[in-house]
Amino acid sequence: MGCVTLSNGVRMPQVGFGTYRAGADGKRVVLDAIDVGYRLIDTAWNYGTEPDVGRAIAECGVPREELFVTTKVSRNHLGYRNCKRLFAESLERLGLDYVDLYLIHWPRPSYGRPDWDDWQRLDRETWRAMEELYHEGKVRAIGVSNFFPEHLDSLMLTAEVAPMVNQLELHPGYMQEDVVAYCRDMGMAIEAYSPNARGRLPNDPVLLSVADAHGTSVTHVCLSYLLQKQIVILPKSAHRNRMEENLDPTDVVLTNDEVARIDAMPLAGYSGEHPNRQTVPAMSSR
Numbered sequence: 001m002g003c004v005t006l007s008n009g010v011r012m013p014q015v016g017f018g019t020y021r022a023g024a025d026g027k028r029v030v031l032d033a034i035d036v037g038y039r040l041i042d043t044a045w046n047y048g049t050e051p052d053v054g055r056a057i058a059e060c061g062v063p064r065e066e067l068f069v070t071t072k073v074s075r076n077h078l079g080y081r082n083c084k085r086l087f088a089e090s091l092e093r094l095g096l097d098y099v100d101l102y103l104i105h106w107p108r109p110s111y112g113r114p115d116w117d118d119w120q121r122l123d124r125e126t127w128r129a130m131e132e133l134y135h136e137g138k139v140r141a142i143g144v145s146n147f148f149p150e151h152l153d154s155l156m157l158t159a160e161v162a163p164m165v166n167q168l169e170l171h172p173g174y175m176q177e178d179v180v181a182y183c184r185d186m187g188m189a190i191e192a193y194s195p196n197a198r199g200r201l202p203n204d205p206v207l208l209s210v211a212d213a214h215g216t217s218v219t220h221v222c223l224s225y226l227l228q229k230q231i232v233i234l235p236k237s238a239h240r241n242r243m244e245e246n247l248d249p250t251d252v253v254l255t256n257d258e259v260a261r262i263d264a265m266p267l268a269g270y271s272g273e274h275p276n277r278q279t280v281p282a283m284s285s286r
Helices: 026-036 050-060 080-094 116-135 149-156 177-185 205-214 218-228 240-247 256-263
Strands: 003-005 011-013 016-018 040-042 068-073 101-104 142-145 165-169 189-193 232-234
Touching: 016 232, 026 040, 026 050, 026 240, 040 050, 040 232, 050 068, 050 080, 068 080, 080 116, 101 116, 101 165, 116 142, 116 149, 142 149, 149 177, 165 177, 177 189, 205 218, 205 256, 218 232, 218 240, 218 256
Parallel strands: 016 040, 040 068, 068 101, 101 142, 142 165, 165 189, 189 232
Antiparallel strands: 003 011
16 A cells, blocks of 8 residues: 655555444444554544544554544634644544644534634634644644635645645545645645545446446546545445455556546536535534
8 A cells, every 4th residue: 555745754645544424333443444454544523433443543453653543623613722622632532642644624614603704713723723733743744624725825824834635525526626736736645535426426437437447346446546646545434345445446557548538527426515605514524
C-alpha cells in the first residue's frame, strides 16, 4: 500500500478506512480493518466512532506509530475554545496521546444557526487553535474537509501554517476539478470520502463498460481511478472480504482512454451535501 507525503514531510497511507456509520459493532469492524492491513483510520467527533476506534487500537497489537489516525472538529463547535475542548474530548475518547491528522469538518456551522454567517471568524479562530495543537506536537498534521477556494482564501488571511490536506466528496461523476486544482496549487494533499459514490453508480454505463473490460467491479474501477490521480481514498465496509478487496485495487490499471471517459462523465452519484447551501443536514452525514 502506497503513501503520499504531506507538505510537512509526514507520510500518509493512500488507502484508509472510513468509520462513518460503523454500526453497533464498531470496535469489531475497526479491528477487522486493521487486521486485514488498513493503517489509516478516519473518524470524527460527530461520527460517534472515536471510542470504538480507540478500543480497537488498544487491542489490535499493531504499534501506535504504525497507525495513522484522523479525527475532526465538528462544524457546530467551531471557534478557538470549542476546538481546544473538542480536541481534548477526542483524545480522551480515542485513548491516545496524539492524532496524526486533525481536520475542520466543514467550513460553516449548520444552516439556520445564528452563527451561520460568522463562519470566517470561526474558521480563523479554529485554525489558530489547530496551529497551536500542531506546534505542541499533539497532532502531526492539520487540514480541512469540504473547504472550497473561498473558504481557503479566508482562512489564509490569518493562517501561519497552510492546511496540509483537504478531504472532499470525490468519485467518478463528481470530481470537483476546480477545487482539487486549487488545493494542489496550495500544496495540499487530496483525500476522497465516498470514493464509490456510496454505491449510487452500480449501473453507470461508462463504469460498467470499464469494469467489464478488466473483469472487475464498478467499486474497484472507482477506487483505481482515484488512486491513479494520486488521491487518498477512504472506502468503508463492515464486511471483512470487502475490506480486503478495497484495500488494494491497484491490480486494475486503467488506460488513458478509460480515464478520459470517466473524466467526461456528467454529474452522477453526488450526495447533494454542500458547505454553502442549506441542503447540508443539521448533523452532516460526513
